[in-house]
Amino acid sequence: MSRIRSVAATSPAINRRTVLAATGAAAVSAGVGYALRPTDSQAATDTTRVVAQSRRAPAAPLAPYTKGTTLATVAAPRNSSGFRRLGDGPGWSRVVRSELAAPKSGRAGRRTALASFVQLTDLHLTDVQHPSRLECLRSTDKGAWRPHEALTVQGAISLVERINALRGAPVTGTPLHFAMTTGDNTDNNAKSELEWYMKIMSGGRMTPNSGDPRHYEGVQNSGLKLYWQPESTVRDGDKQLGFPHLQGFLAAAIREVQSPGLNLPWYSTVGNHDALPLGCFGHGDSWLAEYAVGGKKLMSLSAAEGKKLQDAIRANKDPKGTAYRDLLKAHARDMRSVTADESRAPFTQADYLRAHLDPAYRGNGPVGHGYSTANLDAGTQYYTFRIADDVIGISIDTTDPGGHYNGSIGTAQLNWLDKQLRDNKDSHVIVFSHHTSQSMANTSNVDPAHPNERRHNGQEVVALLGSHANVLAWVNGHIHRNYITPHKGSGGHSFWEISTASHVDYPQLARVIEITDNKDGTLSLFTTLVESAAPHRTDFADLTQTGLAALYRELSYNVPDRTAMLAGDPNDRNTELVLKKG
Structure with a gap:
């Protein structure tokens, strides 16, 4: 030992x-x-x-x-096609990495x-x-909005x-x-x-809701096929990929929860x-700050306009959000009414x-x-x-x-x-x-x-x-x-x-x-990944705080165009990183 x-x-x-x-x-x-x-x-x-x-x-x-x-153990799919249901999968082993120093035998005992x-x-x-969100870019990029957010x-x-x-x-x-x-x-x-x-x-109680304290007001009850509509019969794009119909999902998502801290x-x-x-625009535009707390929200945009805005953001051509502000102004008549809320102000x-x-x-x-x-x-x-x-x-x-x-x-x-x-x-x-x-x-x-x-x-x-x-x-x-x-x-x-x-x-x-x-001229840094405490298996009828946390993981596994590379290679997961002492 x-x-x-x-x-x-x-x-x-x-x-x-x-x-x-x-x-x-x-x-x-x-x-x-x-x-x-x-x-x-x-x-x-x-x-x-x-x-x-x-x-x-x-x-x-x-x-x-x-x-x-x-x-x-690591969450893993139980079925091979359609909407993947998760369960307990095999764990990831530990990999010793020696690019910076050679591991010496007997080190575990020392x-x-x-x-x-x-x-x-x-x-x-x-x-x-939140009115300012860039969800409408999903018209050009499936990854611009996540069904589990x-x-x-x-x-x-x-x-x-x-x-x-x-x-x-x-x-x-x-x-x-x-x-x-x-x-x-x-x-x-x-x-x-x-x-x-x-x-x-x-630690404490919180209600992950803003705007109307009684009702959800966002893209997931908009009726737009661009987004997963969990409580609607609309055959949206995500349901075509197997996403479920979950009555009561939105009310449960904005219900009070408690964290132990x-x-x-x-x-x-x-x-x-x-x-x-939005993670990309500098502070200072008073119009955008007012829009964030206001009562209008743009939920849809053509793919061409979405690509133009997304390309400008990626190329660092719109660091102050000027192009985004102008786009919002141009689509003022296309916006949907939501409940204004000062708590959405940028900090x-x-x-x-x-x-x-x-x-x-x-x-x-x-x-x-x-x-x-x-x-x-x-x-x-x-x-x-x-x-x-x-x-x-x-x-x-x-x-x-x-x-x-x-x-x-x-x-x-x-x-x-x-x-x-x-x-x-x-x-x-x-x-x-x-x-x-x-x-x-x-x-x-x-x-x-x-x-x-x-x-x-x-x-x-x-x-x-x-x-x-x-x-x-x-x-x-x-x-x-x-x-x-x-x-x-x-x-x-x-x-x-x-x-x-x-x-x-x-x-x-x-x-x-x-x-x-x-104690041999080297140090080791051990890295070990952990998941949340939510069970790997989900129950669509379980909309409790824990049930939703499990669903959070399963929905994230099934997002369109998900890439497996985010987990990294075995060399990037559970490791022993050996290093010479300075």
Whole structure:
């Protein structure tokens, strides 16, 4: 059995690492990027207390724990044609990856656990009745709207329930220290969605409904064949593919639900859908802001017009939403009436930070979930936090305030990141962001708050991380796909980039990551994927909160034009990533 050190039960020695943590020296440029000031968190004054917020080690000897993970079982289809019904399938085995270091025999008996945590990403909690949504692009792209989007809240709560049920890390059995969401927590940058996100993570009751409190008003009761009409006899395109008739589905989807909240500390990283209306348009257009809360909604569009708008968005030709605004104005007479609702207003960066700092959403902490009043004062969304005695985490903001769904970072943040890595050279580092290195390709737009600042792409971030020996991994999302990339940096330094699939598109996963010291000059990062707690088998008559969470998964499996590549190859799923110690 592995030798385990439970950080939660360890008193740190008097060394430079603990002194740095205790004095807040890890927080360079407080008020620019770092979150953990004494007024906002215990972290700056008491490392042991922050670490001890994680689950306590169980009384029994620690052992590998695979129940509820994809090592044990994964949802799989039970039939081979038509609408696929899911059931229990075989688990995914663990793959050892040695591109960056050779694994040495006997390491399992030597290894010591340093830290373990859970990554959630791309929840895309969706106000499906929001007027601004780009659902009408489904006329040109089947993937522009998902038949299961009305169940994002139920699905996310079920994922929280799964994480809460994990009694230890899958390989080492150590308590999980924290959870990190790596962005696109919301879908439309709507205040309604932000409230649902905060309650899902911290615990509470919520009603995933906006507009008319009594009735659903959206594309799924529009009678349009472009969308799945679950309660209508209309032979829509999705029903032709086998999607079921489900009476009562829409009323159940907008019914009050309850989340237990995560039972361990959680941190938050911002994504483009959290920062930008619809994930692609910069803030500032007052007409679009009014449209978001108004009483009209465009539900259909010709394929030609849809393709023109979609091409403009993809090519970064409409970062401010000007073409979208003009299209909406041109189709004013084609819109359908809905109930206006101020809760659908776009939220700003300050709104996002204030929500995290709100005591009502503290849950299991920490205060601010990484963010601080220093971030609020400086208008930044990046910070450093201590994970364990030997490990720090750095959350960066890769969204482009100027618009577009691809990312980049400004010079000030890149320099701040470099300083954090240098000042914490005695600690291992895990970097968190929303965008991947390949999707940080948007450097042409201007940040309205810093119009003269240069933007930097993902390869520049890779080069920076690869120049520091203490970087172990860059953990991110955005591409909705499991993908793990080895990076070899300068001076023999190397690190792993771990990209995890979304929870809105099948296979709807989160990832447990464990860091171990193999006591032979190498480290191992273990990655283990987990599904939500909802059963694999569904019952169309079960429209309870749990039944809808199960249906959420099954509907997502059956979306038209679904691609199997999002699950990734075996090398991108359950792995042991071996790395030389810096």
